[in-house]
Amino acid sequence: MSKGPKPFQVDLDPKTGIPCRYKDKQVRRLSDLRGFFSDNDFVEGLLGRGKNPIIYEVYEIPQIPSEGLFSLACTVLHPGKVGREYYFTKGHFHAKEPTSEVYVGLKGNGIILLQTRDGRVAPLPLKAGGVVYIPPRWAHRSINTGKGKMVFLAIYPSDAGHDYESIKRSGFARLLVERGSKPRLIKNPVGKGK
């Protein structure tokens, strides 16, 4: 007998994009993203008034961390802004650096912001029917610039791991903010990068 996981099939709910069967669900509220948005005063003001909105949810079908296995995750990123900044996911490098990831857009639209440790930046659009390839050594953050939920399926090695700390420490080199009702990528005054 071969070892390892069995094949499986899962449907994505046509209305929500969420896998009809998933194993783990994570909910990230504003308080979980303390230190990630640029306007800390705005964040603390909201939290101080008892407002702690859900920013995103992740529905995972993980495999044990092991070379050669793939995990699946569906991210539902809510629409909204923190100050001028659109809602985003924390963003992370893979802890195991030579690993890729693929996003398949299911609902809504936004930007996948990518960045290398030496500060190169690539903002790529993602919408339903779009695909984004994240090569090794590119941190990635999803940003919802739309009016509805942004939903996408991620496929990644089960042993890729997450390095959130580098992003929390240095930020991304760019911020995606609303200016005149439109998204605009601006230089992050405190972030590193080119």
Add this chain to the structure above:
Amino acid sequence: MSKGPKPFQVDLDPKTGIPCRYKDKQVRRLSDLRGFFSDNDFVEGLLGRGKNPIIYEVYEIPQIPSEGLFSLACTVLHPGKVGREYYFTKGHFHAKEPTSEVYVGLKGNGIILLQTRDGRVAPLPLKAGGVVYIPPRWAHRSINTGKGKMVFLAIYPSDAGHDYESIKRSGFARLLVERGSKPRLIKNPVGKGK
């Protein structure tokens, strides 16, 4: 500067499911699948009468074969039958065995038939909005049981490679045939497996 491929984004054509930008296109006609369908006489009869239909097309966005990179491919599997057997892809094991693959259904519907070298079999449905996980060491063949084209996106390690020969030699342990206008999985009289 980090080495390696750059991030990219690609849209899938809403009508066809085919990536709007792809690098390689492969067309597999009946003659390319000689020896794969169970009814050889039927195949040779068609070819002898000058009939050589397209069975499937593959639109690839490959990366160089290198650990940690992912390639993308969109397969368009035409509807039809060769004798009683529905049109299918050749099917293959990965040459690099501890590698996975994920299929995301885009159009139509059919069956992904999976099999291990020790003969375990798993038939999984795939349709638009469905996802199939192919773990390491499971051969996989796509079979179109629908009336229209079956289209899906595959995500796989760029160094996974293809072992078609094992399948050509031994076949799958099951055949998917039409019986009374419905798909039915039957034991392959010449295939190995349980």
